[in-house]
Amino acid sequence: MGIRSIGTTLAAVVNSVLRAAGWQTNTFTVRPTGHPFSRQVDLSRLKLHPTHLALIVDEGPGISGSSMAATASALVEAGIDRNNISFFPGHAHDPGGAGSEEVKMWWRETPRYVADAQQLRFHGMSLQESLASRLPEAVTHFEDFSGGQWRHSLYPSVNEWPAVCNAFERIKYCYTLQSGKKVLFKFLGLGSISSDLTSSAETIFALLNQRAWLRLGAPALDVVDGFVATEWIEGTPAHFKQLSPILLDTFGKYIAHIAGSPMPVDEAQTAIERLRQMLYVNVCEAFGEEAAKRTDRFQSVATHPLSTYGDGHMQPYEWIFDVDGRVIKVDGVGHNCDHTLIGKQSVVWDLAGVIVEWRLNGKAIDELLATFLAVGVAKIDAETLDFYCAAYLAFRIGQCSLAAQAHDVNERERLIQAGEFYGQQLTRLLEIEPSSKPA
Secondary structure, three states: OEEOOHHHHHHHHHHHHHHHOOOOOOOOEEOOEOOOOOOEOOOOOOOOOOOOOEEEEOOOOOOOOHHHHHHHHHHHHOOOOHHHEEEEOOOOOOOOOOOOHHHHHHHHHOOEOOOOHHHOOEOOEOHHHHHHOOOOOOEEEEEEOHHHOOHHHHOOOHHHOOOOOHHHOOOEEEEEEOOOOEEEEEEOOOOEOOOOOOEHHHHHHHHHHHHHHOOOOOOEEEEEOOEEEEEOOOEEEOOHHHOOHHHHHHHHHHHHHHOEOOOOHHHHHHHHHHHHHHHHHHHHHHHOHHHHHHHHHHOOOOOOOOOEOOOOOOOHHHEEEEOOOOEEEOOOOOHHHOOOOOOOOEOHHHHHHHHHHOOOOHHHHHHHHHHHHHOOOOOOOHHHHHHHHHHHHHHHHHHHHHHHOOOOHHHHHHHHHHHHHHHHHHHHHHOOOHHHOOO
């Protein structure tokens, strides 16, 4: 039983292996519905024998683990004996703490089968060995930079760490070579996102080198097994207090130069509607229904024939001052096809990201837009800019709130503080009275 969407493919793989081993199998897929932490699955049309064995396959568990637990409950209702159900999750960790007691019981009592990452082989080697074999020099040191661990290398103290939503970060490995240089391998995908059927990693590899030629980032060095290798930029992450006219000029030009092609009108309308719905729901969750009604002012925001954003992560720590004092943008690709609902959006999404994350005021916003528009981009009206800023803030509030429920105490505190910062900005933008916030 595969849980859509990725579980569809994973279940097909498990099914093929079992059939090759001589098992008689049937494959089904389900799409759980309801609240993310309390999913429900309807298998009322399915009648199964109690002695049948059921394998539930998915990439989870996530924060609650409720999708796989709901599928297990539905299988019991369909006739299968509870003791004949097993989980095939994507990792060996327990779910976060957001699930109900029934969900937690399923995860405590249900057998799990997981392939240890160190058992996997790529070209006859472990993943880390396979990536290292593509490097031009011997490796003297290896670090896993996934899940925010890259902060160890950039900040002298954990007290300076910015909040990150670890669950949304891609796998990253950093190798130190014999010469002292460092190379970062980041997973950017095996699936195709282009008409010529090249993998997303290969497409992004070419994009990074195109940007490097325009002096808009470091060049890509290699692409292998869905990972793209780039030179690690030694330096210091920027801070919003370092904002200057030079940085504003850099931001405006960067956003304009890396922007993608405009979306078709129908796709652009769908993209705006995703943001509009998310804005309403997240404001309602954070501040109540009366506050959410204030988002109705954005119902008339039109679809603008603007380019699409080319980055998506404009936080200060994504800009590095290198040893020569130049500011270089890092982690600037792959965000329009991540595990969030944002997807492709107007280039205004990147402008909103800078405005929010760098805490720009009226004059600074004007300077940013002036530089951006000087490249030849169509003018952006105030209502459109306000809409994208509000949507960006609402998205970050929701993302931080969600991630805070699955992290250790220290990370949770950073995420809560970040969420409060975004909330304060959003209440000012929507003119929500503090007294209207729910307890």
